[in-house]
Amino acid sequence: MAQIFPPWWNKLPIVAAIAGIIGPTLAIAGVWYFFSPWYTDVGYRPVQPVPYSHKLHVGELGLDCRYCHASVEISNVANLPPTQTCMNCHQAVKRDSALLAPIRDSAQSGRPMRWIRVHNLPDYAYFTHRMHVTAGIGCVTCHGRIDEMETVTQMTPLSMSWCLDCHRNPGPHRRPVSEVTNMKWTAPRDVQALTAQLDRERPVNPPTDCSGCHR
Amino acid sequence: MIAPPPLKLPPPPRLRRTRRRASRVLGVIVLTSFIPLAGCARGCTSSRPPIHLNPSMDDQPKALPQTASTFFYDGASMRQPVPGTVAIGGLKEDVAFFTGKGADGQFVATIPVTADEALLERGRQRYVIYCQPCHDARGDGKGILFQRGSVPTATFHQEKILKYPDGQIFDVITNGVGLMPAYRWPIPPADRWAIIAYVRGLQRDRQARAASAPAGVK
Numbered sequence: 001m002a003q004i005f006p007p008w009w010n011k012l013p014i015v016a017a018i019a020g021i022i023g024p025t026l027a028i029a030g031v032w033y034f035f036s037p038w039y040t041d042v043g044y045r046p047v048q049p050v051p052y053s054h055k056l057h058v059g060e061l062g063l064d065c066r067y068c069h070a071s072v073e074i075s076n077v078a079n080l081p082p083t084q085t086c087m088n089c090h091q092a093v094k095r096d097s098a099l100l101a102p103i104r105d106s107a108q109s110g111r112p113m114r115w116i117r118v119h120n121l122p123d124y125a126y127f128t129h130r131m132h133v134t135a136g137i138g139c140v141t142c143h144g145r146i147d148e149m150e151t152v153t154q155m156t157p158l159s160m161s162w163c164l165d166c167h168r169n170p171g172p173h174r175r176p177v178s179e180v181t182n183m184k185w186t187a188p189r190d191v192q193a194l195t196a197q198l199d200r201e202r203p204v205n206p207p208t209d210c211s212g213c214h215r
Numbered sequence: 216m217i218a219p220p221p222l223k224l225p226p227p228p229r230l231r232r233t234r235r236r237a238s239r240v241l242g243v244i245v246l247t248s249f250i251p252l253a254g255c256a257r258g259c260t261s262s263r264p265p266i267h268l269n270p271s272m273d274d275q276p277k278a279l280p281q282t283a284s285t286f287f288y289d290g291a292s293m294r295q296p297v298p299g300t301v302a303i304g305g306l307k308e309d310v311a312f313f314t315g316k317g318a319d320g321q322f323v324a325t326i327p328v329t330a331d332e333a334l335l336e337r338g339r340q341r342y343v344i345y346c347q348p349c350h351d352a353r354g355d356g357k358g359i360l361f362q363r364g365s366v367p368t369a370t371f372h373q374e375k376i377l378k379y380p381d382g383q384i385f386d387v388i389t390n391g392v393g394l395m396p397a398y399r400w401p402i403p404p405a406d407r408w409a410i411i412a413y414v415r416g417l418q419r420d421r422q423a424r425a426a427s428a429p430a431g432v433k
Contacts, residue, residue: 018240039257041265061359064344070401077280088396089348093364112291114283120265122273153260178340 037157045153046116049102058183059147065139065181076128080115083107118152119143125160125213133181135204136174137166140183147183163213167206171195174204313404315385322382328405330412338413341406345398346414354417366394371414372421384411 033039057063066072068081083106090100106113119142121127133139139146144155156162166173172191176198179185188194207213255261267273278284278292287294296302307313311327328334343352351358354371361368369376376384388407391397402410 033257035268036257037265040267043258043260044265045260045262046264047262061348061363063348066344067348067401080281082400084396084400089360089364091396092366092394093360122271123275123277123279124272154265 037159037162041157041159042154044118045151046118048116048151049114050099051151053150054146054152055148055150065146072129073133075130076126078129080113083113118154119158121158126215127213134177135170135202135206136177136180136198137170138175138180138182138185140185141166141173145183164208167208167212170204170206171199174198177202311382312408315382315389317382322380322386324380324382326381326385326408326411328408334409334412335416337406338409338411338416341402341410342413345402346410349395353421354414369393369395371418377418377422381408381411381415384414 058065068085069078070081072078083103086100086103087107090097090103094100102113105111132142142156142158144153146152172187172195174195175185175187176194280293282292283290284292286292309327311317311323315322317323347358349358349360349366349368350356350371351361351368356368356370358368360366371377385404385407387395388402388410389397389399389404398407
């Protein structure tokens with residue numbers, strides 16, 4: 001009669017032990033690494049209908065963020081500019097560029113450009129740009145070095161834990177309000193002195209309760 | 216055809232077997248460590264929209280600012296107010312403040328707000344954002360539009376503009392003139408007056424310098 005357990009069953013304990021350690025470790029590591037918004041969301045770089053370069057317009061030409069995103073200080077929304085804003089210059093500069101044809105069409109027909117949204121919060125999170133820029137949170141803090149981007153890319157996870165990291169301790173992330181749109185601003189050596197000064201001039205109390213962001 | 220039964224080999228020496236097992240384990244570790252590399256590391260760029268593993272209610276069927284709508288005939292989710300709608304506090308009674316023209320239809324000569332430090336500072340900020348790209352920091356009209364596109368831009372230090380009443384500059388910012396488009400949308404009326412106060416300061420500085428400079432030097 002043949003043996004019920006062939007000889008290779010002798011390896012079972014060691015194989016099970018290795019699989020029992022490696023398997024869960026890989027699973028946990030995989031979830032930690034791949035399920036995080038640092039993996040799923042950071043790096044999103046949609047192809048826009050017109051390859052508008054922030055690197056050129058902001059980095060080289062030195063346009064202020066608010067030249068186009070004018071409502072950022074007074075509204076929840078940092079607006080995308082109307083086509084007219086493009087045409088302010090492009091009625092005279094690069095008038096015949098093929099890349100700008102959609103802009104010209106939009107200006108002529110009045111139909112808005114269909115830009116693709118890059119930074120997209122969940123619809124149950126109510127973010128307000130006005131509160132953040134007037135409290136001295138720089139554009140670069142959340143959006144990264146836009147002035148070096150040929151195509152805008154999401155640089156931060158925009159996740160709840162990431163928001164709360166700053167809401168629980170906003171001090172080191174603040175800067176003078178006059179430097180909010182400055183892409184090249186760096187914190188002074190004595191950050192604590194600046195933080196103390198900003199807290200005196202304009203104390204902030206960012207909400208950390210649910211209803212602060214979720215209505 | 217029936218395959219011949221596998222040849223029974225004598226078991227290899229113990230040392231060789233452990234070595235082979237060790238190399239097999241090593242191979243598994245090496246192979247699994249390549250799994251992340253096969254996909255894409257954190258922060259690598261992609262033009263595909265992010266996949267949310269728990270979509271929850273991240274995307275709700277509601278109208279968000281500046282989004283498209285399949286419901287309204289013009290395809291926009293944001294609606295225009297009915298013509299003639301006046302927002303609370305938005306009744307533009309002060310004609311001079313909102314149009315730059317007095318009751319007689321003439322441009323007002325001076326800005327209808329008090330020009331103090333705060334107004335000038337606000338004017339400087341807004342000037343840097345909206346005017347400097349074309350008119351340059353000193354108001355000479357040598358901004359990027361001139362540098363990159365050779366598009367002539369007016370200098371503020373010309374006789375014509377020096378003589379403009381303040382209300383006329385307000386009208387130019389509001390409605391545009393010549394190549395200059397209207398800046399009604401990004402610059403609210405109070406900021407337009409602040410900019411005018413700042414531009415007047417630029418002009419005064421230039422004239423004071425010209426007056427104090429020796430003849431022939433500008």
